[in-house]
Amino acid sequence: MVNLLSLTTHLFETYPLYTSLSALLVILVTKRRIDYWRRNPRNLPLPPGPKGYPLIGNLFDAPIEKPWLVYNEWAKVYGDMIYFEVLGQRFLILNSLEKIEDLFEKRSFNYSDRMRMPMVLELMDWYYNMAMLPYGTWWRRHRRTFNEHFHATAVWKYQPTQAREARAFLSRLLTSPENFLHHVRHTFAATIMSIAYGVRVKGPDDPYILNAEAALYGLAEAGIPGTFLVDFVPLLKYVPSWFPGATFKRKADRWNKINKEVYRKPFEYVEEQMKKGTAAPCLASTLIQLLPDEEDPLREEERKIAMNVSAVTYVAGADTTVSAVQCFFLAMTMYPEVQKKAQAEIDGVIGNGRLPEFSDRQALPYINALVKESMRWQSIIPLAVGHMASEDDEYNGYFIPKGTVVLGNGWAILHDPAVFKDPLEYQPERYLKNGQLDPNVRQPDTGAFGFGRRMCPGRHMSDNSLYAIVSSVLAVYNISAPLDEQGKPVEMKAEVTSGLLSYPVPFKCDIKPRSLVAEVLIRDSIMADN
Numbered sequence: 001m002v003n004l005l006s007l008t009t010h011l012f013e014t015y016p017l018y019t020s021l022s023a024l025l026v027i028l029v030t031k032r033r034i035d036y037w038r039r040n041p042r043n044l045p046l047p048p049g050p051k052g053y054p055l056i057g058n059l060f061d062a063p064i065e066k067p068w069l070v071y072n073e074w075a076k077v078y079g080d081m082i083y084f085e086v087l088g089q090r091f092l093i094l095n096s097l098e099k100i101e102d103l104f105e106k107r108s109f110n111y112s113d114r115m116r117m118p119m120v121l122e123l124m125d126w127y128y129n130m131a132m133l134p135y136g137t138w139w140r141r142h143r144r145t146f147n148e149h150f151h152a153t154a155v156w157k158y159q160p161t162q163a164r165e166a167r168a169f170l171s172r173l174l175t176s177p178e179n180f181l182h183h184v185r186h187t188f189a190a191t192i193m194s195i196a197y198g199v200r201v202k203g204p205d206d207p208y209i210l211n212a213e214a215a216l217y218g219l220a221e222a223g224i225p226g227t228f229l230v231d232f233v234p235l236l237k238y239v240p241s242w243f244p245g246a247t248f249k250r251k252a253d254r255w256n257k258i259n260k261e262v263y264r265k266p267f268e269y270v271e272e273q274m275k276k277g278t279a280a281p282c283l284a285s286t287l288i289q290l291l292p293d294e295e296d297p298l299r300e301e302e303r304k305i306a307m308n309v310s311a312v313t314y315v316a317g318a319d320t321t322v323s324a325v326q327c328f329f330l331a332m333t334m335y336p337e338v339q340k341k342a343q344a345e346i347d348g349v350i351g352n353g354r355l356p357e358f359s360d361r362q363a364l365p366y367i368n369a370l371v372k373e374s375m376r377w378q379s380i381i382p383l384a385v386g387h388m389a390s391e392d393d394e395y396n397g398y399f400i401p402k403g404t405v406v407l408g409n410g411w412a413i414l415h416d417p418a419v420f421k422d423p424l425e426y427q428p429e430r431y432l433k434n435g436q437l438d439p440n441v442r443q444p445d446t447g448a449f450g451f452g453r454r455m456c457p458g459r460h461m462s463d464n465s466l467y468a469i470v471s472s473v474l475a476v477y478n479i480s481a482p483l484d485e486q487g488k489p490v491e492m493k494a495e496v497t498s499g500l501l502s503y504p505v506p507f508k509c510d511i512k513p514r515s516l517v518a519e520v521l522i523r524d525s526i527m528a529d530n
Helices: 004-014 017-039 067-078 097-105 119-123 137-150 155-175 177-197 207-222 234-238 247-276 283-289 299-317 320-334 336-349 358-363 365-376 410-414 459-476 516-529
Strands: 081-086 089-094 393-395 398-400 405-408 477-480 510-513
Touching: 067 081, 067 089, 067 410, 089 097, 097 405, 119 207, 119 234, 119 247, 137 283, 137 299, 155 177, 155 358, 155 459, 155 516, 177 207, 177 247, 177 283, 177 299, 177 320, 177 459, 177 510, 207 247, 207 299, 247 283, 247 299, 283 299, 320 336, 320 365, 320 459, 320 477, 336 365, 336 459, 336 477, 358 365, 358 459, 365 459, 459 477, 459 516, 510 516
Parallel strands: 089 405
Antiparallel strands: 081 089, 393 398, 477 510
């Protein structure tokens, strides 16, 4: 084929601008079609999906607000594989567990890469988050380091910290229950800061907490492809911040500064404390101790990985479980009968003389079912981060082009009415059979933490944190809907925010100790920890 650069030059030298642009457009479209036919010699069709327009594709159809719900509706028209394009970027949405397992699990070698997202990585500086990194050696080194400290049989060592902070949470609820949403964030920030950096946060306005919350707010907004046009037109990243319409650059600049504070500041603090011999045992100090000698040429790379892993432990762990706990509080206001059953189990197994421990967990099947339902009911990361096809592929008679971003609709598979009866209802009983946990029920892990090789490796610690909070709160508190001006309970609704990370829309509830005995237990437990 004629060299495209030479042909373009010839067109613009010979013909007027409008004619040249039109001819160039025809050439580009023709070249793309020829390339497509060469890569797809069997002429297999693309998966079904909404028809788009030339060049822009489905730019005006691609959903931004709660896309998981839109894709779930599209599945009723197009099936559980939905294909569309936006400005040349191909997307494939998988709405069934079977398709997700076939591609992300059985063909993980081809579906573990990430879409290039200039807004998130290059402009906001989320390179320290391995979840956003391209698939390759650098990602594997991060993943291996993280997994060494957070796999299923390693997270037990963090349980004392989780239990301590859960009890501190009970104390904060006693003092100012109206601020429970903020207390939830404070609790998980304090837990992860202690585990990752050995730092005891000073209070809800601690800079470490505020920085992490701001960083995660940015990720929630920018993490879904298509939210910002620069992800489809990378050249826009060179537009200066002062340029009219460059709001995305100004947002990115602000989040970039915050991210640097998040991953640098606490790690450098631990390094300083280690030099003084006063560093508390924590993940960062352990990783620093394992670094090569100063003279080793690999030290700087290993230090970068240690810094990144410490930071991602904090930002990931401090947020995903926050949403699940907020969902738990909301569910208790909407389903008081569930709360009563859970409390009856705690009273029967533990009594009212102490708080639940991790050692009690096996004897509390209903609490465990409630933990699972809190993860399933309102999905925390409904779509997760998109995978990308590394090479052309064929599946179920369809052609999947290289570079296609493939998104698993976790919300759809955890709200499949064929699997979960009344999926929008909060029913812990769906995970039980004959009073015990039923291992044959689809587990929330299948859609709540990503898929394949990119599944969140921090899910085991998140599960422990959720258990510690749920069991402790139900042991000593009653949660109910607030009362209106007439003294009647306010009607509560399950409404959530949009974005990569989804939370319940802020709500109010009444939180009161179950009894005077419970109040004494709360005060005694925090005194014991101090």
